[in-house]
Amino acid sequence: MGDNHDSPLTAADLAAEVAATYGTEAFLSADYAAAEKERLWPRVWQMAGRLEDIPEVGDFLTYDICDDSIIIVRTGPETIKAFHNVCSHRGRQLVDTPATSNGVRGKARNFICAFHGWTYNLDGQCTYILDQDDWHGALDPSCTALSPVRVDTWGGFIYVDMRPEGESLEEFLGDAGRILKHFELDKMRYKWRQWVIYPANWKTSLEAFMEPYHTTTTHNQLTAYAEFYAYSKAYGLHSVSGFDQRKQAENTAQGGSVSRAGKGDDPRVSTYELARENYTTINYSASTDTLIAAAARLKDELPETATVGEVMAHWMKSAKADDAARGVVWPEIPPAVMAEAGLAWSLFPNQNILQGVTFALCYRARPYGNDPDTCIFEAYALERYPEGEEPQTEWVYAEPTQENWGLVLAQDFANMRWVHKGMKSRGFRGALPNPHQEQKIINMHRNLAEFMGRGAPVVLRGTDEPTG
Known part of the structure; x- marks a missing residue:
């Protein structure tokens, strides 16, 4: 691969999934962190x-x-x-x-x-x-x-x-706000919320939750239940990612939403196994008790001949009825909106939302003091509850262990500090993000450079010339 990468990345390049690279200044430089105080945080919602x-x-x-x-x-x-x-x-x-x-x-x-x-x-x-x-x-x-x-x-x-x-907040959120408003996040309440002072830059930490590309390696236990090939797409300042059906069979995705069928010969079983595994290992978030209970009944309520589409339809209908019986009303989300909504959104500069019809898993990271090597990292789960039954929660400081955060988030923590440290190596030449699956991260750095006036991603051009 050659090293000709001096052309600024454009919006058209993003749409065309052109390969790009960017350096480490935004993560490691104390001068850059100081400049964020003037050029980023006071100038954005x-x-x-x-x-x-x-x-x-x-x-x-x-x-x-x-x-x-x-x-x-x-x-x-x-x-x-x-x-x-x-x-x-x-x-x-x-x-x-x-x-x-x-x-x-x-x-x-x-x-x-x-x-x-x-x-x-x-x-x-x-x-x-x-x-x-x-x-x-x-x-x-x-x-x-x-x-x-x-x-x-x-x-x-x-x-x-x-x-x-x-600009108004509505203008700032743009299409992200237009799409996500259908999920009625305002009717959800905290299920749990935790934070930690973590030894990595706020961008290093946030980016660990901006793409499913890492799932196959970092969370390899999940690959027994589903495929995780993903797409990501820029929406101006903001971006979305979701499960990509171009490389997956019908039974691995459902309109790009969080709730989907797993891989396996019997979708009644695989759907439950995937939902249970996600729920129990992501700190009892990214699903609900109602959805898990409804998935557990699929094998008893449907014949062996049930197709993936029938399994998904029955699962959602059953869980929706169960929730309605306890006073939780689902929003009516048009299929076209559900498809466009994907799996998770990154709202510039530092908010991540993994949304479901009745739940959301959210992340935020921000600077801690003046140290570019440290951040405040937060994660919290939201859920719909019957009126008057919302849990009373407070922010809990939690060291980044499996006991505190669950297996999946602990696996993410096990990467973040070492990514940050690795970027300090003289041998690291700059990031090579996947232009299809990690476009959210490329878009973040492109927008960040607009505010900061420096560090813009540039087009990465390879060469087929043989090396001597």
């Missing part, structure tokens, strides 16, 4: 939490990204606001956010600075200043109110944008 984190008026949460801390507070039954977490007097944070916590949640009638007592109401207006007369009338709301941050919601998620103006 980013997910900061879930509406269920602040259900009542006065409930607030904090979101920290690099040196910025943001308070998001519910100001009314249908309204939320966001402010920079800093007193306008001398700059003290209003809410302390120690590095040992994954954000702070609480309830407040107002926010009081612990330094001099300046006080702010939930709308960010300064309502008390100690000895205000000493300023001889120089202070007014324009300089004493908290600095606002744009905030909006989608799918039950809360997003913030530190730019005073820019």
